[in-house]
Amino acid sequence: MASLESITQSLSGLSITPAATVSHTAASSPQAWREALEASSSAPKSFELIKTLVYKPKTAKTATPVPLVVIARENTDVISGSVAKKLNLKEPRLAAGDLLTEFFSLDKNSLSPLVLNAETFPKVITAVDSTIEESTSLFAVRAHATDATLFLSGRDLFAYLKRLETKDTILKIIDFEALKTEAPALAAATPAKKEKEDAKIEGSVQIAVGVKKEVDFATWYTSVLTKADMIDYYSVSGCYILKPWSYSIWEIIQDWFNSKIKEMGVQNAYFPMFVSQKVLEREKDHIEGFSPEVAWVTRAGSSDLEEPIAIRPTSETAMYPYYAKWIHSHRDLPLKLNQWNSVVRWEFKNPQPFLRTREFLWQEGHTAHLTKPEADAEVLEILDLYRRVYEELLAVPVIPGVKSEKEKFAGGLYTTTVEGFIPTSGRGIQAATSHCLGQNFSRPEMFNIFVEDPNDPTRQGKTYVWQNSWGLSTRTIGVMVMVHGDNQGLVLPPRVASVQVVIIPCGITVKTTDEGRKTINDKCEELASELKKAGVKAKADIRDGYTPGFKFNDWEQKGVPLRLEIGPADIAKQQTLSARRDTGVKSPLPLADITKSVPALLETIQEDMFKRAQDTYNSRLKEITNWDDVVPALDNKCVVVLPWCEEEACEDDIKERSGRSSEPQDERAPSAGAKSLCIPFDQSRWTPIEPGKTKCTACGKDAKRWTLFGRSY
């Protein structure tokens, strides 16, 4: 038996340092183990137990047994039959003590993943819970004894196991959640069980994403994103892979927005991702806003650069020296450029896919105008396009308004914004911003961008240009997921779905002939093709070896707005059974006018999704004039509008006072105090403010406008 020291030493050879090592009272059951750890002052506050299960699959009596070692989270359901089936093993049974002694010289209560080493790993089959791989949570691992425990991050534990792989022995990574839904499909080889599958699966997928949205929103969110195949975690922390299922949404947004801005005379361009230090630091307020998050390149190959070069956090200072060079005359105005690119903001806060990532995709528009009214008009025109991206494409309601002085873009004149709302967390979210920079970047001490004043007859006068910048990022996708997703997974609004309709063959049983199966599959393909011709993004899922139930679940997780089922009875009746993803409502549709009914139904889904989200936003937006009602409203997952004095000290005070909630704080939400989100343009929704009479809810001074406050992302 290895000592704690020898384990720690072998880990350190792999550059793995346990977060903690704890000696405690001997504990054999998981329950006792957890209690012993919770009682220890040296154990981390939050952890999960790791279970290490050893099975003996059935083999010929004369063969050397090859045990199956399963390493999983405490709460992961390990269904040994499904795991074995997946790995082509037969009839697994929990191993008896003598086998454990033979292989690991340990009893089952002292076992840990660390019993696997260069010697033992090749002799067994090792299966690890896939959710451990990328987890940064801490896991309790037996230190080969019942009275000593090591704490390792999921990543470290996974890395340890991965390093044991040899050419012949590979670590098996098992998605136990997926296995649950696959299980019946895997079992389908046994014909007798087959007929009742659909019903069974429908039940078993109720918690397909593994965790309920209302219970653990943060975990639900990342679970939906990975199960719906939208993102994957990446080896550089804070960065995520956008898989086709999410990137296609971005492409749809790009196409729509490109067509609109091109109509406005905006042209696309591309500026380099690098910015020299000197240029980046030219505007003081601006750089103060960004400098803590700037990533610096200091080395190329093996040479140190003479001076470090920044990766753009945004491109104002990178672009505007050239605006100064290009703009000579009022005839060069307006200059309207946009680029689709990625920017880097190396945040040290908890990252969240789409919402806070170190690299993200966006568009940034940068325009220069002769006059302020022209710049002002464009700011609003762009903001309205942003509103439409959210409301018309993503079916997400937003409130357009202007930011307070405190919350405006660093270095700009004023910032307009569309503010979204995440009902589950009750938090506001800045959805997109359109800034008027005024003449702050064009003035002579800054980038010195001017033209001769065309209205000055002496031609000696200079006019410094009026500038705007505006940006919309892949945050759009995150907001959409949070607003519409449910406990089955993603729910996509039809207009941004790369598959709007999935057609699934049903009613194929063991008795179905090959010909009968072909008839059904062909009908599905034919229907898909007919719908495609009518402009619907349709797909027939005629994959072999998967049950309809598995497919239903698969496409539900991925949020496809509409499912059409085709079985023998449907063909006979010349109809198809439709099932809406957003409501679950099923109804038969005659095939005769399917190219009309399906597009109409998709439009209805789009509208219904928006309307439901808007009703929710409205019902959770509280008009409040009495301070005592503010914190309870926030705690009740609402945002509030207050008549507000518009003074920064009052804003700070509101944040401070509203942060004193008794509710536990979610670490992943950066702000527990309420910030001002925007001063809505449409003030008519609320009781008119009477100047000199209506008072600021927070400080009692004269109120100026209704202002939206909320806890936020």
Next chain:
Amino acid sequence: MASLESITQSLSGLSITPAATVSHTAASSPQAWREALEASSSAPKSFELIKTLVYKPKTAKTATPVPLVVIARENTDVISGSVAKKLNLKEPRLAAGDLLTEFFSLDKNSLSPLVLNAETFPKVITAVDSTIEESTSLFAVRAHATDATLFLSGRDLFAYLKRLETKDTILKIIDFEALKTEAPALAAATPAKKEKEDAKIEGSVQIAVGVKKEVDFATWYTSVLTKADMIDYYSVSGCYILKPWSYSIWEIIQDWFNSKIKEMGVQNAYFPMFVSQKVLEREKDHIEGFSPEVAWVTRAGSSDLEEPIAIRPTSETAMYPYYAKWIHSHRDLPLKLNQWNSVVRWEFKNPQPFLRTREFLWQEGHTAHLTKPEADAEVLEILDLYRRVYEELLAVPVIPGVKSEKEKFAGGLYTTTVEGFIPTSGRGIQAATSHCLGQNFSRPEMFNIFVEDPNDPTRQGKTYVWQNSWGLSTRTIGVMVMVHGDNQGLVLPPRVASVQVVIIPCGITVKTTDEGRKTINDKCEELASELKKAGVKAKADIRDGYTPGFKFNDWEQKGVPLRLEIGPADIAKQQTLSARRDTGVKSPLPLADITKSVPALLETIQEDMFKRAQDTYNSRLKEITNWDDVVPALDNKCVVVLPWCEEEACEDDIKERSGRSSEPQDERAPSAGAKSLCIPFDQSRWTPIEPGKTKCTACGKDAKRWTLFGRSY
């Protein structure tokens, strides 16, 4: 008078170090000055003289004179009248000695830009030749004496002047080339001169880009790119701004290529730009190919990162760990992902816009297949799309083939390529590559990407996936410019032109009434709108204040394929005069069937451009079997096909022997020796190789296949 030491000192305060300081025999004229410098052993080999001209504009007699100081290259035509007009100054005259003494205490032969300092700069108007701003060439500058000279780069000189700017006194940057063509327009205010303008301008724009393609190709190239408004230089060396005029070409290529690969089942995705060191360095051969050029981020905000993070030079190693994770079964194959992104290769060689830049835009496709034949087929399918991008969109002929072992992609199995040709330099250019990576990245010691072999009934067998990667970059645009551009500037093939047809009002004279002018302008707009409806990218240029000649030149520089002129006579005859950019051929087109004739003419232009380029390529591709003919052919700006043994030693030898040309070498062309460019797929173009009989032109061993060799980019 300042001494040489004090000048050097004041420069050093600005971190400017002269490349050389030279004492020489006193020389007053430019000619004598140049001779004195050329005779000095301490002067740089190559330099240009700077001329410093001081003018006294007309002012009221009682006013303090404000001299105009013009700083220009020796060969720049300074037309004082045009400069003055541009700057709103009147009747400039070269200043007399007493004014020079008064302002600078120097005579005209000792004057240099360095006489401008914090004290003198605000008292004068300073105009600098715009071509100096970004120039890295060395310029000779008088050290305030006729017998001493400093050498400064254009950038340093410009930076020196720029630093003198104050809130009230701005450095005027003059594009003297543009001024020449603008001059008549500026002069147009004088009605008497107006009628003969067109003819004059047509003559004066013969060298619109300032330097002839055949004489100084490298300068011509960058000049075309900047004058056509395709790029601008950027403050980080080796990076360029892609302005809308070039980025729109990239957008057209993207749209076309996206539609083709999506038909093939390829999906777009986005992987992060960062790669951890460990992951990047996983494939040894691969990283050896890239590591000298990798840019490393080591700092974020003010914190050093724990370990440096690379910016992707290409994404194989960043993506494939996830391919291993995503691919579990043959049902997950093929996996076909593509991304449109930028990559960074921090080259230390001379950068060239589009051809060799530190950051560039491209697409990279990465696919995984079950079988080698499937991977092989895709490699060629993609290569053919690349061929079509060049031939069908850019009208640039290419030769498809396979790279030699030496020239293949680092870490791959084999590389296919389309090879282009730049007639002016006689060099080949790798246009795009499609690689089969084989199982080199999927094998167990690498990324371990495998599936159960579906053909193995025991389900124990593993098949490592077959992978491809393929990329096409913005190099496309550079090749197109080099192949088609001429001494008037850019020539765009119609299919990639964002403006295919420009319509210019003509025949407006001083006698034209406002109504007459409106009729003509309206007709131009009407025609543009009619053509747009017919799918032609048409634009009417009805800008006021510019002569038709100026507009002709402007759009010719920018390469618009077709110009239509509309004047009173055209309207009367219901026709328009068309002028082709590629040939200059003019012909009248009846307006009646303009929506048919213009699209047809554009197609003809597209075909003619391709055919001419292909004829040139063919005529400069020499079939050679005698070594003695190789170097003369290369020196004669040809590429050669040789029967070749396909041995690497022989390839090295060819490069070595063919590098011994007597021709002066162009620093910007990285390889003076001939490399193997590709083994063309179509071998039937040349005399059949008889195995065992046909010998390698270079080494005399048995030849295998005809292989394309050439000096290259």
